[in-house]
Each structure stands twice: as C-alpha cells, then as structure tokens.
Amino acid sequence: MVKLLSEKPILTISPIKGHYDSALAISFDYETSAPYGNFLKLNCRIRGILLDITNKLGLTRKDLSFYWGLGFAMRYGSYNILKILKRYKVHATWFATGHALIKENRKKKAFRINQLLPYATREAGFSSLVTWRKDLPTFYFEPYSDYQKYPYWYFGDLSEQLKQSGEDIQCHTFSHPYIALEPPENVLIDTEDWQNAALANGYKSASILSFPFGGDAYRYYPDLGLKTMLGKNIPAQKFELINLSPSIIEILKKCGIELLTRCGSKFDEGSLTISQYNNSSLYYLPDFDFSTLNFGKMDNILNRIISNNGIINIWLHPCNVFTEDEKKKFENLVRYLKTKEEQGLIWLAPIFDIWNHYQKTKSCHLKIETSGDKLKVIVINNNQSDIEELALDLNLRDIELINSDNNILKIKDRLIIKKIGAGSNYKFMTLYKKA
Numbered sequence: 001m002v003k004l005l006s007e008k009p010i011l012t013i014s015p016i017k018g019h020y021d022s023a024l025a026i027s028f029d030y031e032t033s034a035p036y037g038n039f040l041k042l043n044c045r046i047r048g049i050l051l052d053i054t055n056k057l058g059l060t061r062k063d064l065s066f067y068w069g070l071g072f073a074m075r076y077g078s079y080n081i082l083k084i085l086k087r088y089k090v091h092a093t094w095f096a097t098g099h100a101l102i103k104e105n106r107k108k109k110a111f112r113i114n115q116l117l118p119y120a121t122r123e124a125g126f127s128s129l130v131t132w133r134k135d136l137p138t139f140y141f142e143p144y145s146d147y148q149k150y151p152y153w154y155f156g157d158l159s160e161q162l163k164q165s166g167e168d169i170q171c172h173t174f175s176h177p178y179i180a181l182e183p184p185e186n187v188l189i190d191t192e193d194w195q196n197a198a199l200a201n202g203y204k205s206a207s208i209l210s211f212p213f214g215g216d217a218y219r220y221y222p223d224l225g226l227k228t229m230l231g232k233n234i235p236a237q238k239f240e241l242i243n244l245s246p247s248i249i250e251i252l253k254k255c256g257i258e259l260l261t262r263c264g265s266k267f268d269e270g271s272l273t274i275s276q277y278n279n280s281s282l283y284y285l286p287d288f289d290f291s292t293l294n295f296g297k298m299d300n301i302l303n304r305i306i307s308n309n310g311i312i313n314i315w316l317h318p319c320n321v322f323t324e325d326e327k328k329k330f331e332n333l334v335r336y337l338k339t340k341e342e343q344g345l346i347w348l349a350p351i352f353d354i355w356n357h358y359q360k361t362k363s364c365h366l367k368i369e370t371s372g373d374k375l376k377v378i379v380i381n382n383n384q385s386d387i388e389e390l391a392l393d394l395n396l397r398d399i400e401l402i403n404s405d406n407n408i409l410k411i412k413d414r415l416i417i418k419k420i421g422a423g424s425n426y427k428f429m430t431l432y433k434k435a
Contacts, residue, residue, distance in 0.1 A: 008395045009395065010368055010370075010375065010394075010395055011366055011368060011375075011377065011392050011393070011394060011395070011415075012366075012392070012395070013361050013364055013365075013366065013390065013391070013392060013393075014309070014361065014391035014392065014393050014414070015273075015274070015311065015357070015358045015361045015362075016309060016311065016347055016357075017347050017349075017354075017357045017388075017389045017391065018347065018389035018391055018416055019344050019391065019411045019412075019414060019416055020341075020344055020345070020346060020347035021307075021309060021344065021346070022305045022306045022308075022309055022310050022311065022312075022345065022346050022347065023310075023311040023312075023346070023347040023349065023354045024305065024311075024312055024314065024337065024346045024347070024348055025092070025093055025285075025312075025313045025314070025348075025349060025350055025351040025354055026090070026092040026093070026313075026314050026315075026334070026337070026348075027092060027093040027094070027095060027210070027261070027287075027313055027314070027315045027351060028078075028081070028092065028093070028094050028095065028315065028316060028317060028318050029095050029172055029210055029212075029262070029315065029316075029317050030074065030078070030094040030095055030096045030097070030100050030172065030317075030318060031070065031071070031074055031096075031097045031172065031176060031317070032071040032074065032075075032097060032099040032100050032152060032153050032155050033070045033072075033152045033153050034071075034097065034098065034099035034138075034139060034142070034153055034176075035097060035130075035133075035138060035175060035176035036070045036071075036129050036130070070152075070319070071151075071152030071153055071155070072152045073318070073319035073322045074152075074155075074317065074318045074319050075151055075152060075155065075158060075318075076322060077317070077318030077319045077320065077321040077322045078155075078158055078162075078318040079158075080318075080321045080322070080327050080330075081318055081330065082161065082162065082165060082167075084321075084327070084330060084331050084334055085165075085167075085334065086165065087331075088334045088335060088338045089338075090334055090337075090338060090348060091165075091166050091167055091168065091349065091350050092167060092168065092350060093167075093168040093169075093170055093208070093313075093350045093351040093352065094159075094162055094167055094169050094170070095170050095171065095172035095208075095209075095210035095262075096155070096159060096169055096170070096171070096172055097172050097173060097174065097175070097176050097212075098111070098113075098173075098174030098175060098193060098194055098197055099153060099154055099155065100155040100156075100158075100159055100172075101156060101159055101169075101194075101197045101198055101201050101203060102154055102155075102197060102201055103146060103147050103154055103157055103160075103201075104145065104146030104147065104154060104156070105142065105144055105145070105146075105154070106144060106145060106146060107144075108142075108144045111139060111174070111175075111193060112192075112193055113138070113174050113175045113186065113189045113190045113193050114137045114138050114139050114175070115137065115138055115175065115177070115182075115186055116134060116135070116136070116137060116138075117130070117133040117134055117138070117177060117178070117181075118134050119134070119181045119227055120133050120134045120178070121134060123226060123228070124226065124227065124228040124229060124232060125228050125229035125231060125232030126229065138175045138176075138177075139175075156201060159203070160202075163202070163203060167350070168350030168351060168352045168353070169198070169203050169204075169206075170206045170207070170208040170209070170210065170351065170352065171191070171194050171195075171198075171206035171208065171209045171210070171257065172209075172212060173190050173191070173194060173209070173212055174190045174191075174193040174194040174197065175190050175193075176212045177190065177212065177215075178213050178215035178218070178229065179211055179212070179215050179216065179244070179248065180215050180217050180218045180242070180243075180244050180248070181215065181218055181227060182248075184245065184247045184248050184251055187248050187251050188251045188254075188255070191209075191251065191252060191255040191257065192255060194206065195255060195256060205256050206256065206257065207256055207257060207258045207259060207352070207355070208257070208258070208259045208260075208261065208285075208351055208352065208355065209252060209257045209261070210260075210261050210262040210315075211260065211261075211262045211263060211264065212262075213229060213264070214230060214231075214262050214263065214264025214267070215229065215230070215264060216243070216244045216260065216262075216263040216264060216265050217230060217241055217242060217243045217244060217263075217264060217265035218230060218241075218242050219232060219239040219240070219241060219242070220239060220240045220242050221234060221237050221238070221239045222238070222240065223237060223238065224237060227242075230264040230265065230267075231264070241265065243265060243278055244265075244278070246280070249277075249278075249280045249281075249282060252282065253280075253281055253282060258282065258283065258355070258359075259274070259282070259283050259284065259285055259351070259355050260277055260282055260283070260284040260285070261284060261285040261286075261287050261313055261315075261351070262315065263284050263286075266284060266286060269286070271286045272286060272304060272305055272308050272310030272311070272312060273286070273308075273309070273310045273311045273312070274311050274355070274358055285311065285312070285313050285351065285355070286312050287313035287314065287315050288301060288312070288313075288314060288315075289315060289316060290314045290315065290316045290320075290330075290333060291316045291317070291320040295332070295336075298314075298333075302340070302346070305346075306340075306345050311354060311358070313351060314333070316330075344411075357387075360383050360385070360387045361387070361390065363381070363382040363383045364379060364380060364381050364382065364383070364387060364390060364420075365379075365380045365382065366378070366379060367380065374430060375430065376430055377430070378425050378426070378427050379392070379417060379420060379425065380425050381420040381421065381422065381423065381424055381425065381426070382423065383422055383423070384422050384423065385422045386420065386421055386422050387419070387420050388418065388419050389416055389417075389418060389419075390416070390417045390420060391414050391415070391416050392414065392415040392416075392417070393413065393414055394413045394414060394415065401415075401430075402430050404430070406418075407419065407426070408426075
C-alpha cells in the first residue's frame with residue numbers, strides 16, 4: 001500500500017506557481033506631491049539641474065523632496081528603479097495615487113474627492129506634511145497644469161512608461177487619506193475616482209489596494225477621546241484597536257478590491273502568506289518595509305518565507321531609491337532576489353500575477369483513487385480561464401509517474417502540470433510507489 005509521511009493528504013494543490021518554494025513581490029507606494037501640498041517653492045527643473053551637478057561632482061544626492069515637493073524624488077527614484085528592474089528582467093507592483101495616473105489637468109477639473117482630514121493632527125501622530133489638510137482641501141494647491149511644467153505633481157507620462165514596461169499598477173487611493181478614519185462615503189468616492197481615472201487614462205481597474213499610512217485600523221484612547229494613527233504611542237494611556245469597519249470593507253469589495261496590503265494592524269501578526277482579512281470576503285498580503293531593514297534581517301525573513309512556503313511583499317517608496325547609496329542597496333536587493341528565483345526558492349513576480357494564480361488554485365480540485373500502490377488522479381479546473389504551472393505537493397515517498405505525457409513533470413516532492421484548459425480536467429494521472 002502507499003505509505004504516507006504523515007496524516008496529511010496524499011496530494012495537495014500549492015497556491016504557488018511551478019517549482020518555486022515561495023512567492024515574493026516587490027512593490028512601491030507611488031505618490032506625487034498632490035496629497036502633500038505646495039512645498040516646492042523653487043522651480044523643479046532648476047533643482048534637478050543642481051542635483052545633477054552635485055552628482056557629477058561626486059557628492060551624495062540628497063533627498064530634498066519631503067520639504068520641497070515629495071514628487072520630485074518619487075519621480076527620479078522611479079527612473080532609477082525602472083532601469084534596475086529592466087537590467088534584471090524583473091517586474092514589480094506600483095501602488096499609485098490619483099495624480100500618478102494623469103498627465104494634466106489644464107481644464108481645472110474638480111475631483112469629486114477633495115476632502116478635509118479633520119483627524120490629521122500632531123496629537124494623532126501626523127507630520128507637518130499632512131496636518132495642513134485638516135484646514136484645507138486635499139487638492140487646494142492643484143496647479144491646473146501638466147507633467148511638463150509640474151513634473152512632481154502629474155506622473156501620467158511616467159506611469160505610461162511603467163505600463164509599457166510590463167509593470168503592475170494598482171490602487172493606493174486617489175487622495176491618500178487614512179482610510180480607517182475616513183467616513184464610508186469618502187472611501188466610496190475615493191475608490192471610485194481612482195478606478196475611473198485608471199480606465200480613463202488607459203490602465204486596468206485595480207483589484208489590489210495598499211493602505212496609505214498603513215491605516216487599515218486606528219488607536220482610540222478613551223480617556224483622551226482621541227483617535228490616532230496605529231504607530232502613535234501615548235505613554236501611560238490605555239487604548240483600543242479599532243479595525244476597519246464592515247461598511248468600508250463592503251465598499252472596497254463593491255469597487256472591485258479583492259486583496260489588501262500595507263495593513264498596519266497586521267504588522268506584528270507574523271503571517272507569512274495570503275490570508276483572509278478579519279473574517280471578511282477580502283484577503284490581505286503581509287509585507288515588510290525594505291528601507292528599514294539591513295540585509296541580515298532581510299535574509300532571516302526570506303529564509304522563514306522559503307521554509308514555510310510563504311507569500312509576501314517587500315515594499316518601499318520610489319524616493320527611497322534616490323541617492324547613489326540607495327540605488328546600490330536596491331540593486332543589491334533585486335540581484336539577490338533574482339538569484340533566489342534562479343535557484344527555485346522564490347517566485348519573483350508582481351502582486352497581481354501572484355494573486356491571480358492564488359485565486360485560480362482555489363478553484364481547482366483533486367479527485368484521487370488508490371489501488372494498491374497506485375494512484376489515479378483527476379485535476380479539475382473550475383476556472384473560466386486556463387491555469388498554467390499548477391503545482392501539486394506530494395506527501396509520499398519514492399513516487400514515479402507512469403502513463404504520463406509531456407504536460408506533467410516531477411521535481412523533488414512536487415508535480416507540475418504545465419497547463420489545464422478552462423473548465424476542463426487533467427484526467428487519470430497515475431502514480432505508483434517504487435519497489
């Protein structure tokens with residue numbers, strides 16, 4: 001009879017594509033200056049010339065953008081990233097805010113979402129980059145121009161380059177609010193505005209959302225009557241963690257969002273794979289911020305992911321790849337991950353590809369019959385599209401394929417089916433135990 005290594009099923013469908021042990025995506029929170037106001041007082045082009053001169057002189061480039069227009073370093077960091085990704089033939093996910101999708105607004109279009117953020121106070125943990133938004137509408141400083149004159153405000157030309165390069169563009173909200181502290185009606189308008197802007201400018205609608213500020217929940221300090229960002233710690237004060245409301249979850253689902261990431265409430269949870277989000281119909285992808293890690297810590301995390309067949313997301317802002325040192329650090333990351341992929345340890349792909357394959361595996365089923373030392377297996381694809389490189393994990397010793405064809409192969413303790421057609425079965429794959 002067939003011997004099992006444990007009480008686990010004989011065969012299980014892996015959510016990870018092909019022969020890889022784990023899956024990993026690189027992503028960016030990709031923002032213009034739009035949600036941060038008119039901090040840039042000098043002409044962006046002059047600043048670019050000055051920085052190019054300092055770079056040529058061998059001086060370290062400084063990220064001046066946070067107080068002089070966030071979008072400047074976001075744009076130049078994106079150029080740096082795109083060159084590195086192309087060099088190693090890697091694709092990533094770019095979580096764009098609204099103005100990153102458009103090339104111009106010369107007709108002075110008034111966006112439906114242009115709200116105040118009454119919660120954005122110093123006491124609640126917000127910096128001066130955001131606190132002005134409690135008194136002024138989000139797009140108060142809209143220049144009503146185009147990317148050529150205000151390249152730090154409109155990124156539509158850059159996003160077009162990303163799309164043509166095969167990059168995955170997803171939603172980081174239109175107006176960059178703290179979602180858990182927003183009224184549901186604002187979340188609805190914001191998400192609809194993002195989806196509409198994407199389609200109007202030639203991009204696909206988003207199915208994945210990255211929370212600005214990691215704001216899928218907030219802290220409530222009852223004794224102070226104060227709602228704060230998740231990272232705000234007030235000594236000697238008790239707080240309650242208030243999760244994303246069911247009404248907002250339903251709104252996101254209604255607007256086409258299926259997968260969430262940059263979930264601050266999940267940061268310390270220790271999850272290593274895609275999981276259901278708070279028992280809702282949405283899912284979340286765990287992540288970690290590469291800009292805060294050294295390679296030793298990152299290596300420990302990746303080893304855990306690989307050994308646990310995990311699925312995870314490494315993220316950063318494009319402005320974190322602005323200086324020469326930052327460029328080297330990011331290139332080292334991509335080179336390192338590419339090596340892991342070549343070793344079959346990590347499937348390195350955009351989040352959409354990983355999520356799409358994950359969903360398809362959930363709609364595939366196995367029918368297994370045992371006869372002595374033989375197995376008769378039918379793999380059933382209930383998807384309305386083909387599934388490729390479907391991996392089946394084996395829980396048996398010394399298995400060989402018989403009566404097989406060129407559509408299936410065995411690598412270590414995994415079977416890989418190259419392709420199963422939409423709504424069809426891969427029938428009677430037969431295995432037997434060696435004598």
